[in-house]
Amino acid sequence: MHKIVLNLLLIFLAHAMEFFFYNLFGRSFMPNMILLLVIYLNLFLGIRYSLMAAIVGGVLKDSFSASFFGVNLFSFIVCAYLVTIVKKYIYVKGSNLSRIFLVCVFCVFNVVIQYFLFLIFHKTSFVETLKYVLWPQLIATLILAPPTFYYLRQCALKYFV
Amino acid sequence: MFPIREFKKILYYHRTFEEYKRLKNDVNFLKARMVGLEEVVRENTQLEKLLEFKRKLIYSSVAANVVGRDPSFWNSSMIIDKGAKDGIKEGLSVVNSLGVVGKVVEVAEDSSKVILLTDPQFSVAALLQRTRETGLISGTLQGICRLRFVDENANIVVGDKVITSSLSSNFPEHLIIGEVVEIIEEPNSSSVQFLVQPSVSLSQIEKVLVVIKE
Known part of the structure; x- marks a missing residue:
């Protein structure tokens, strides 16, 4: 039970951090903290916690969003499942580089899934998506990935194990 | 006299030091209060401008505060503190003294x-103030607006002001939207894109008016 509560706290914290960075830096630096949490939880604690983070984090993000409800929820759930498959091919335990590469791959997956979802409902420019959504999100998320994983690891070792 | 004054300084050192500490605390308290008062003056100026604009509007409106924003690359949206019980409905236009802000x-x-x-997702019928050409303003992922469906032969230059058109059902007419900042000619087609910078600084909005246009 306490692991579930801690997981929920981490999800809320990740969501709050996104607002924190947005208030501080605006659109120029907006990392996807919930995606980082989903990836980390899958790598170190398994798919159950990752899926929980994906569902709760997705619902939180969608409730603040003015676009269609379910976009973030769906993309995070798909990413949570895909991490389980993709990590077998590219993740090497203990390797920071493979972890960063995994984050890179899933940032792209996340944006691509959301792009196709938006495309169903209204016309969305692919070039603009690459320039103004994928690229800035990728850079910001990759910059924050190492310290985020470091602190999540400290938290996991102390409270989850 | 001189040695007596110096002697008094030494004698009353502790009293003087206590007085100094008390005055320093008073100064710090007054500085903090001044910051609060400056904030009140700023808010007062903003509200005065909003009230003046509200008086000029022919439609009734509800003033609201911005209480939250959505940190997303896909959307530009915000949350205001007025809802259904204040008469707000979906589709109502949101403006402030500087121009168009958005839509509920x-x-x-x-x-x-x-x-x-x-x-x-936002779009509004627009009019070029100088040439009276009509078009459609819509948002983009890059955080700026685009003017579309304008006549190919329209004489539009950088700096032209764009206002709301009377063709718009939700927005009061002749409200300032922004200014043309870039004209991009597509290399492989005859179409031209006009990028419009909003007149309102969207990252700094604190108070808005929701227009109840019936």
């Missing part, structure tokens, strides 16, 4: 979600 898309009892004019 979701309404709860006490709050509402507003998409800004730079949101890709």
Whole structure:
């Protein structure tokens, strides 16, 4: 039970951090903290916690969003499942580089899934998506990935194990 | 006299030091209070401008505060502190003294979600103030607006002001939207894109008016 509560706290914290960075830096630096949490939880604690983070984090993000409800929820759930498959091919335990590469791959997956979802409902420019959504999100998320994983690891070792 | 004054300084050193500490605390308290008062003056100026603009509007309106924003690359939206119980409905236009801000898309009892004019889902009928050409302003993912469906032969230059057109059913007419900042000619087609910078600084909005246009 306490692991579930801690997981929920981490999800809320990740969501709050996104607002924190947005208030501080605006659109120029907006990392996807919930995606980082989903990836980390899958790598170190398994798919159950990752899926929980994906569902709760997705619902939180969608409730603040003015676009269609379910976009973030769906993309995070798909990413949570895909991490389980993709990590077998590219993740090497203990390797920071493979972890960063995994984050890179899933940032792209996340944006691509959301792009196709938006495309169903209204016309969305692919070039603009690459320039103004994928690229800035990728850079910001990759910059924050190492310290985020470091602190999540400290938290996991102390409270989850 | 001189040695007596110096002697007194030494004698009353502790009293002077206590007085110094008390005065320093008073100064710090007054500095903090001044910051608060400056904030009140600023808010007062903003509200005066908003009230003056509200008086000029021929439609009734509800003033609201911005209480939240959505940190997303896909959308530009914000949350205001007025909802259904204040008469807010979906589709109502949101403006301030500097121009068009956006449109209400979701309404709860006490709050509402507003998409800004730079949101890709936003669009409004527009008019070039100088040439009276009509077009459609819509948001883009890059955080700026685009003017579309303008006549190919239209004489539009950088700096032209764009205002709301009377063709728009939700927005009062002749409200300033922004200014043309870039003209992009597509290399492989005859179409031209006009990028419009909103007149309202969307990252700094604190107070808005929701226009109840019936």
